[in-house]
Amino acid sequence: MREVFRFLGALLLGLLLVGGVVGLALFLLLQDQEALARELLELARAKAPLLLFVAFLFALALGALLHPLFLGYLAATRALGQEAEILLANPSHRLPLKGPLELQALGRLVQRLAEEKAALEKEVEARVQEAKALVERERAILSALIAHLPQGVVLANPRGQVVLYNPKAQELLGEGLGIGKSLFGLLDPGLLAHALRLPKERFLTQARGKNLLLQAVPLSEGMGLILEAQKGEEGLDEATLHRLKDKLAGLKALAEILAQEAPPEVRPLAEKAQEAAQELAQLVQALKPPPQAAEVLAQDLLALLAETLEREAGVQPGLALEEEARWLLLRVDTYALGRGLAATLKEAEEVLLEGRALEGFLRLSLLFPHPAPDPHPLLKEAVEKAGGSLWREGNRLILLLPAVKAPSLPAPPGPPPRAEVFDLSLLEVSEALEEAPLEGLLYTAFDLETTGLDPKEDAIIALGAVHLLGSRVLRHEVFEALVDPGRPIPKTSTEVHGLTWEMLKGKPKLEEVLPAFRAFLEGSVLVAHNGAFDMAFLRKVGIDQPPLVDTLLLAHLLFPDLKDHRLERLAERFGVPVLGRHTALGDALMTAEVYARMIPLLKERGFRTLGQALRACERLPLARLKY
Amino acid sequence: MRILVVDDEESILVPLEFLLKKAGHEVALARTGAEALRLLEEGPFDLLVLDLMLPDLDGFAVLERLPQGRKPRVLVLTARGREADRAKALALGAEAFMAKPFGIQDLLAEVQRLSEGL
Numbered sequence: 206m207r208e209v210f211r212f213l214g215a216l217l218l219g220l221l222l223v224g225g226v227v228g229l230a231l232f233l234l235l236q237d238q239e240a241l242a243r244e245l246l247e248l249a250r251a252k253a254p255l256l257l258f259v260a261f262l263f264a265l266a267l268g269a270l271l272h273p274l275f276l277g278y279l280a281a282t283r284a285l286g287q288e289a290e291i292l293l294a295n296p297s298h299r300l301p302l303k304g305p306l307e308l309q310a311l312g313r314l315v316q317r318l319a320e321e322k323a324a325l326e327k328e329v330e331a332r333v334q335e336a337k338a339l340v341e342r343e344r345a346i347l348s349a350l351i352a353h354l355p356q357g358v359v360l361a362n363p364r365g366q367v368v369l370y371n372p373k374a375q376e377l378l379g380e381g382l383g384i385g386k387s388l389f390g391l392l393d394p395g396l397l398a399h400a401l402r403l404p405k406e407r408f409l410t411q412a413r414g415k416n417l418l419l420q421a422v423p424l425s426e427g428m429g430l431i432l433e434a435q436k437g438e439e440g441l442d443e444a445t446l447h448r449l450k451d452k453l454a455g456l457k458a459l460a461e462i463l464a465q466e467a468p469p470e471v472r473p474l475a476e477k478a479q480e481a482a483q484e485l486a487q488l489v490q491a492l493k494p495p496p497q498a499a500e501v502l503a504q505d506l507l508a509l510l511a512e513t514l515e516r517e518a519g520v521q522p523g524l525a526l527e528e529e530a531r532w533l534l535l536r537v538d539t540y541a542l543g544r545g546l547a548a549t550l551k552e553a554e555e556v557l558l559e560g561r562a563l564e565g566f567l568r569l570s571l572l573f574p575h576p577a578p579d580p581h582p583l584l585k586e587a588v589e590k591a592g593g594s595l596w597r598e599g600n601r602l603i604l605l606l607p608a609v610k611a612p613s614l615p616a617p618p619g620p621p622p623r624a625e626v627f628d629l630s631l632l633e634v635s636e637a638l639e640e641a642p643l644e645g646l647l648y649t650a651f652d653l654e655t656t657g658l659d660p661k662e663d664a665i666i667a668l669g670a671v672h673l674l675g676s677r678v679l680r681h682e683v684f685e686a687l688v689d690p691g692r693p694i695p696k697t698s699t700e701v702h703g704l705t706w707e708m709l710k711g712k713p714k715l716e717e718v719l720p721a722f723r724a725f726l727e728g729s730v731l732v733a734h735n736g737a738f739d740m741a742f743l744r745k746v747g748i749d750q751p752p753l754v755d756t757l758l759l760a761h762l763l764f765p766d767l768k769d770h771r772l773e774r775l776a777e778r779f780g781v782p783v784l785g786r787h788t789a790l791g792d793a794l795m796t797a798e799v800y801a802r803m804i805p806l807l808k809e810r811g812f813r814t815l816g817q818a819l820r821a822c823e824r825l826p827l828a829r830l831k832y
Numbered sequence: 833m834r835i836l837v838v839d840d841e842e843s844i845l846v847p848l849e850f851l852l853k854k855a856g857h858e859v860a861l862a863r864t865g866a867e868a869l870r871l872l873e874e875g876p877f878d879l880l881v882l883d884l885m886l887p888d889l890d891g892f893a894v895l896e897r898l899p900q901g902r903k904p905r906v907l908v909l910t911a912r913g914r915e916a917d918r919a920k921a922l923a924l925g926a927e928a929f930m931a932k933p934f935g936i937q938d939l940l941a942e943v944q945r946l947s948e949g950l
Binding site: 446447448449450451452453454455456457458459461462482486489490563565566592593594595596598603605606607 | 841842843844846847848850851883885892896911912913914915916917919920923924931932933934935936937939
């Protein structure tokens with residue numbers, strides 16, 4: 206309807222415009238020409254029917270011109286737009302192809318785009334489903350594994366809600382454990398927070414009235430708990446040991462006195478009793494109750510205590526730890542100690558924690574601005590369990606905790622350990638090696654440094670290798686060894702790799718290194734740059750493990766027009782940083798990185814399987830080069 | 833020398849009493865911390881042979897509550913032979929520390945040493 210009004214409006218406007226222009230032109234022409242004007246007016250009157258007919262014809266012509274524009278193009282465009290909108294909701298909708306030809310062409314184009322979009326969506330959906338199925342399978346594999354662990358395992362999100370657990374965890378924590386339920390109702394939240402700070406240590410806690418050992422590992426999202434029932438009272442507890450020593454001390458004293466005082470005829474018997482008591486005493490002295498806690502460095506302990514005090518007692522203690530005491534190792538349940546301290550310091554507002562190294566001890570002294578408070582039973586128990594003692598001296602509360610010097614400075618904290626999981630779908634690969642897709646294989650990229658270029662005469666002096674899983678370089682799985690060749694290295698070779706015989710004297714012989722190298726290669730496809738050279742050396746020492754992927758040949762295959770196919774040029778081309786060039790491991794890593802970037806290019810060229818890539822390389826003239 | 837032996841273990845009290853009396857000392861016995869403190873209040877002792885683990889007040893508590901002024905010398909004799917206990921006992925005023933089981937000759941030598949200092 207709107208089109209009709211717009212059409213009529215445009216028609217009226219056209220007529221008014223033309224009529225106005227004609228009128229204005231006549232008016233301007235006939236100014237000061239009254240006689241002529243009158244004559245014209247009369248003529249017009251006389252020929253009025255004819256003039257009206259011409260005007261009607263003009264209006265008809267204008268209407269005929271404007272009609273397709275407004276009632277054809279515009280209406281059809283609008284209709285196409287509305288129909289196209291339906292496509293958004295229903296991609297299989299067919300657009301009615303009406304109206305002008307141009308619009309029909311546009312309609313067909315829109316239809317095609319919609320079909321392609323629908324196909325694309327279908328493909329995306331299929332891939333999502335595939336990925337979901339893969340994740341599901343991986344989850345099933347991991348769940349099966351976790352279900353069989355002898356320890357309880359619980360994974361929780363950062364809010365402490367359980368997302369996964371195994372049957373053992375259920376057995377230990379009881380029915381309160383369930384997906385989506387909070388861990389904080391089952392385990393002491395303070396202990397969890399504390400244990401997460403010391404992911405390598407196990408803490409004693411209780412659940413359902415039983416003693417549990419708990420280890421908490423912070424994960425990128427949330428936490429993992431490893432739980433184990435505390436084994437039945439293995440060995441001796443301390444109280445029994447003390448009773449034993451007490452009784453034995455009495456018995457021994459009695460035997461010694463008897464041996465001195467007994468009449469001569471029974472003295473040999475009394476002496477035997479004394480000897481037995483002596484031996485028994487030696488045996489008992491060697492008994493020690495099993496350690497109850499993991500080891501912790503003094504400096505970590507103090508930081509943890511300060512944290513616990515702030516959290517549980519609202520006290521911010523001052524800390525002072527002398528340099529020598531920082532690296533003392535203590536066996537103490539840090540959480541129990543922290544809680545005991547917090548309970549003792551409930552009323553305290555100010556306290557200074559001072560740590561000093563004493564022969565065999567860490568002496569922690571808590572200094573108050575008033576007489577020291579009575580130690581809380583929890584604190585006494587924790588100190589007692591750690592084999593220490595505590596007492597008050599005026600304004601000081603003194604804790605003496607057995608400690609040893611840490612054997613060496615601990616390594617700086619690296620990334621947290623984790624099992625490497627790359628692609629569990631690899632477990633399903635069963636095709637013959639040749640038929641396996643390039644990105645689904647385990648490779649070892651390797652490089653050798655030698656005393657020279659002649660495999661018959663020269664010897665290997667360095668080996669470097671790294672594993673690749675498909676196009677992922679496993680940088681933590683590397684092999685590196687230097688070898689004493691037992692002879693001088695020519696200067697020309699030293700200029701290449703910088704190694705002299707002097708530097709290698711004392712390194713293992715090749716025979717000593719080879720078994721580990723062989724084990725490193727086993728089960729993987731070898732990758733090397735100009736591998737024919739390296740293989741000639743390896744074959745001489747009994748390592749021949751076809752097939753070999755040669756990145757030099759692949760470079761000729763992929764970039765036949767390139768003049769320079771040396772490893773560093775390829776690395777530059779692929780944006781791989783050139784580091785450690787001409788060290789065996791450096792070159793092996795570079796080869797691995799270059800090969801990883803070649804895999805997608807090979808796929809694009811249609812070389813999808815290892816067999817296809819190898820056969821294409823074999824056809825290259827360069828492949829006939831022998832060393 | 834007046835010696836008070838405090839231990840809850842009869843098999844210790846009996847040989848100690850015999851030994852110390854034989855060495856010419858006057859010996860009193862106590863089986864709990866409270867009893868020991870009461871005896872110490874009643875009359876001065878020169879030496880206290882003290883076990884740490886007692887049924888009521890432990891040996892450390894006895895050390896902390898020793899009557900001021902006429903403090904006896906203290907020899908701690910305990911099955912808790914840990915270094916941390918030794919350090920604590922010495923910090924609380926004990927002068928000697930022996931771990932159980934002990935040899936009677938060593939004990940007598942220690943008592944002798946302490947009496948010489950008087």
